[in-house]
Amino acid sequence: MSEEFRRVDGRKPDEMRSYKIKAHVLKNADGSAEIRLGKNWIVAAVYGPKEHFPKFEVLHDRAILNCRYHMTPYSTSERKSPKPSRREIELSKVIRSALEQAVILEEYPEMSIDVFIEVLQADGSTRVASITAAAVALADAGIPMKDLVVGCSAGKINGRIIVDVGEYEDKEGEADLPIAIMPNLRRVVLLQMDGKLTHEEFKKAFDMALKGAYKLYEEQINALKSVIKNMEVLEGEDRE
Amino acid sequence: MRGEGFRGLTLSELLTIKQVEKLFSEGRRIDERGFLEFREIEINTNVIEKAFGSARVSLGDTVVVAGVNFELGTPFPDSPDKGILIVEGEVLPTASFGAEAGPPNEYEIELSRVVDRGIRESEMLPLEEYVIKHGEVVYKIFLDFNIINDDGNLIDAANLAAVAALATAKMPDINYVKEHIDELNSINIKEVPKVGVKIRDLPIAVTLGLKNNKFIVDPTFAEEIAVESLITITHTNKGELCSIQLLKGGLTFEQVFEAINIAYEKNIELRSILERNGIKVI
Amino acid sequence: MTKKTEEHIIIIPGIKLNIPKKAKIRENIIKINRNYISTLLGLLHQVNNEYTIIPYKDIYKPKPGDYVVGIVVNYAPNGWIIELGTYTKGFLPAQDYIRDKKFNPKEVELSEYIKVGDIIGARVVEANRYSYFLLSTRGEAKDKMSKYLGVLKNYYVIKVSSTKLPRIIGKKGSMIKTIKKKIDGDLVIAQNGVILYKGDYNNYLLLKRIINFIVFKTFAAGLTNAVASMLGVELEEGEGDE
Numbered sequence: 073m074s075e076e077f078r079r080v081d082g083r084k085p086d087e088m089r090s091y092k093i094k095a096h097v098l099k100n101a102d103g104s105a106e107i108r109l110g111k112n113w114i115v116a117a118v119y120g121p122k123e124h125f126p127k128f129e130v131l132h133d134r135a136i137l138n139c140r141y142h143m144t145p146y147s148t149s150e151r152k153s154p155k156p157s158r159r160e161i162e163l164s165k166v167i168r169s170a171l172e173q174a175v176i177l178e179e180y181p182e183m184s185i186d187v188f189i190e191v192l193q194a195d196g197s198t199r200v201a202s203i204t205a206a207a208v209a210l211a212d213a214g215i216p217m218k219d220l221v222v223g224c225s226a227g228k229i230n231g232r233i234i235v236d237v238g239e240y241e242d243k244e245g246e247a248d249l250p251i252a253i254m255p256n257l258r259r260v261v262l263l264q265m266d267g268k269l270t271h272e273e274f275k276k277a278f279d280m281a282l283k284g285a286y287k288l289y290e291e292q293i294n295a296l297k298s299v300i301k302n303m304e305v306l307e308g309e310d311r312e
Numbered sequence: 313m314r315g316e317g318f319r320g321l322t323l324s325e326l327l328t329i330k331q332v333e334k335l336f337s338e339g340r341r342i343d344e345r346g347f348l349e350f351r352e353i354e355i356n357t358n359v360i361e362k363a364f365g366s367a368r369v370s371l372g373d374t375v376v377v378a379g380v381n382f383e384l385g386t387p388f389p390d391s392p393d394k395g396i397l398i399v400e401g402e403v404l405p406t407a408s409f410g411a412e413a414g415p416p417n418e419y420e421i422e423l424s425r426v427v428d429r430g431i432r433e434s435e436m437l438p439l440e441e442y443v444i445k446h447g448e449v450v451y452k453i454f455l456d457f458n459i460i461n462d463d464g465n466l467i468d469a470a471n472l473a474a475v476a477a478l479a480t481a482k483m484p485d486i487n488y489v490k491e492h493i494d495e496l497n498s499i500n501i502k503e504v505p506k507v508g509v510k511i512r513d514l515p516i517a518v519t520l521g522l523k524n525n526k527f528i529v530d531p532t533f534a535e536e537i538a539v540e541s542l543i544t545i546t547h548t549n550k551g552e553l554c555s556i557q558l559l560k561g562g563l564t565f566e567q568v569f570e571a572i573n574i575a576y577e578k579n580i581e582l583r584s585i586l587e588r589n590g591i592k593v594i
Numbered sequence: 595m596t597k598k599t600e601e602h603i604i605i606i607p608g609i610k611l612n613i614p615k616k617a618k619i620r621e622n623i624i625k626i627n628r629n630y631i632s633t634l635l636g637l638l639h640q641v642n643n644e645y646t647i648i649p650y651k652d653i654y655k656p657k658p659g660d661y662v663v664g665i666v667v668n669y670a671p672n673g674w675i676i677e678l679g680t681y682t683k684g685f686l687p688a689q690d691y692i693r694d695k696k697f698n699p700k701e702v703e704l705s706e707y708i709k710v711g712d713i714i715g716a717r718v719v720e721a722n723r724y725s726y727f728l729l730s731t732r733g734e735a736k737d738k739m740s741k742y743l744g745v746l747k748n749y750y751v752i753k754v755s756s757t758k759l760p761r762i763i764g765k766k767g768s769m770i771k772t773i774k775k776k777i778d779g780d781l782v783i784a785q786n787g788v789i790l791y792k793g794d795y796n797n798y799l800l801l802k803r804i805i806n807f808i809v810f811k812t813f814a815a816g817l818t819n820a821v822a823s824m825l826g827v828e829l830e831e832g833e834g835d836e
Contacts, residue, residue, distance in 0.1 A: 214651035219608030
């Protein structure tokens, strides 16, 4: 047997980093969640539904979902300017678009729902980790949803297809494929790719990312179940 | 996207969207096109004399102009041995009733980043050859494009204009600049003798819309509003994928692969149109 | 005989619910691709053939007739804007509150009647989601709550999520009856989750403790019995939990 390929951090190609999701981590938010994926540490907060301002922007048949993906200045090894970059604006848009597929916005016409995602420490694959936390925060806020949304990435480094792309692999790798899905409805709601992949490699990477997403989905379920199981020790009030 | 929530649209735009929806339900498209048929494509290069390279592309009624400029600049600290490529696109206020002047909104940012990604990830330009002095002076290439008239499928049109402008650009001869490295401050980059830009690849973006579980290519503006999902898939010269962006809605797992196959077929078609205009990888 | 069953299972939005095809489905359950799913995090509650999701958290949606308590936050040209702790505000027209036929909003200083910061009890008249909820403080003759319409002063206030109210009230009012056995005084429960109490301070503290207990244990069984024993109250037959 040939020696198995190991990645920079010792992982096998199809091995995820360690992960932990916690729901209901902020007292003030209507819903919140935190994800740790490798060294990623990301917090998501949901406020609303609430009145939308300015009034002329209001949608009369559904709520507006606002989404901000933001990296804190200290989240990366080189300080990042706190001003939203073009990358952050684009990611906010694709994350919002993915969450919009799951949230039943029609329940709250003229209102808005705010999703704030703060990357406290970045370690590769932040967008899919962010969306995974945001979906848990939405469920925690009691926002009606058709399904959760969960994301995972795959990539290619030194010619090998890998799952859950870490920071080094993101920088040095040949391709990056972040996806997010609605796990029960089996729909892809975020799909981006950069780098180079043949059709065959794409298929392999896509399947690996899917598998990773379903693993994280189990963790989302655990996080939400613990919210209810822990009710006795949690502060039960909201919207004071 | 323009027209989200049916705002900022003229009555005729609104009526067109309704018409598109009705025709889709009958299995038809508004301009009698087949589902997998592009609108007429017209490519004109070197349309702007003052730029190093330029192109005007029309895709049906969508019109894009792209221009290329070279400057001397300092490389990014994490890639001291590479030239810099900056791709930025904006929708001009001329483009439609709803288009606004001002800083680019998130859709414009997405548009330019998707075009950027195709060019960058396909490694179309040999950026590592654009180094004049390691870590200090490199070529900084600006690729700017503008939507002059918006009738949908801005990404495919902008991608065609961008690659056409780059592929036909005449760049300042780097050997000349290197020979005059001691007089860099007095060099006027516009006056340096010019040579053709060498390209290694041609990324081709194909955007598909999904309505009633059927794919269409090259959606018009009204079709973009009417479809449930939109995805852009970019292929390299060798048929590899080099960029994907789900722009709107969602797809089933199977539809992802269906979309890739269609995009591959259409990419070959667009490539041959570029070739007819003398644009190809040598 | 089929036994009356009551079961609780934790439910995550999107997961297919194990419900028979002919079941009666109620709140927070929708059908997608021929499957029943819950739209909210919560517990699946089944009584006989009826299925409901008891949400872990949801948002109070006013219905006409609801009794609500809010705080005045602004003046409009012809009335008051009232915060109700939900997704939009309430509007109380001046004509409704000022019962003078010769009333002319242009000549009246609204703050002489109700000030920003006042606590108001009101009935929801119209809950049109396209605007502020229309409120009224004019009770009908038979309105049990007529005493609590208008400006309310000197009440202790407890705020809970409206999701918790059914448990605080209990089945057919069993919980609230149990609480009132021990805690006398003026106890008002508004549907937007505001609880008002006027009475002895020690009773207020006890009430707060009981309500927090119920809120934390929303999903626990045997809650009425537990509260009764906390209060040292004897329950009569049929008053306790099933």
